[in-house]
Amino acid sequence: MFAAENGLKGDPRLEAISAAIRVVPNFPKKGIMFQDITTLLLDHKAFKHTIDIFVDRYKDMQISVVAGVEARGFLFGPSIALAIGAKFIPLRKPGKLPGKVISESYELEYGHDRLEMHVGAVEPRERVIIIDDLVATGGTLSAAMSLLESQGAEVVECACVIGLPEVKGQHKLKGKPLYVLVEPSGLDEFC
Template identity: 50%
Template sequence: MPIKSRVRTIEHYPRPGIMFRDITTLLKDPVGFQLLIREFVGRYRYMQIDKVVGIESRGFILGAPVAYEIGAGFVPIRKPGKLPAQTVGQDYELEYGTDRVEIHTDAILPGDRVLLIDDLVATGGTALASVALLQTLQAQVVECAFAIDLPDLGGMARLQALGLETFTITAFEGH
């Protein structure tokens, strides 16, 4: 069974008209989870990557085993107030308001080659804010990787429009 078939779709969550793509069904399936991590590791094993950066929270689940397998460090990007040392943050727009992501100021060295990873890219707001943080710390973003792309929402296209390399394992049309 392919990876896509292991993702559950929940209609009208978190509000009417939304088709929520839930990867918890993929993560709980030992074979599905292994397939997913192997896909990422197969792509990045021979690239020079110093740090894998995972976006809270599912990016942690995917990023840590990928970092381990490719011999890179792992760095979390978190919601505000979750990191104990000095941080730098980036605000970004949501449909109704703003949010913020933060990273430790000493997590990335200038010139570090970084892989940014998360479970899903929709509008790209969180990923774009994360890239801005990494660029503030003078990282070289090698690629932005996602298990799932929702192309109708344009996030991947927004990342590519900035000249960023992107990779996704599967996509779901319609949101």
């Protein structure tokens, strides 16, 4: 669900967040309208709005874990976790975590990838939200859910700053809610 459909319609914070995201045509390859959130991070007010909206949503949901998907989920997850009194778990690409890890493979439009986390990072029955910057197909979020649920965690919701208007991957989220702040910018200009 989009934040604007959940009581935040017309909220100027959402407009500020959307305006702060730069669109880079043909990056990283031709035909891609890259949603660059680094410009959101440069706008301290828009960045704070982003964190505040997520914190307002999750502060009373007894969330004990915020899991961030590499790499841009790491930019939002720790701040949200600190604000709601939860721990932060990084979900990393292969080979980037020392020690024992567990992993989950997933399909991409152009191949395969894998997410890893430390063994013991999450305990059974811990309530988790998963955060990333953007959802398109839902494959990465689905892999993150499977990884956490394989350890007995309860994934409460997935959250993204940006989501396609008709999130194609929502069916991959096994019926779990998806909370998205804004729609991507610049798609009409390219299509």
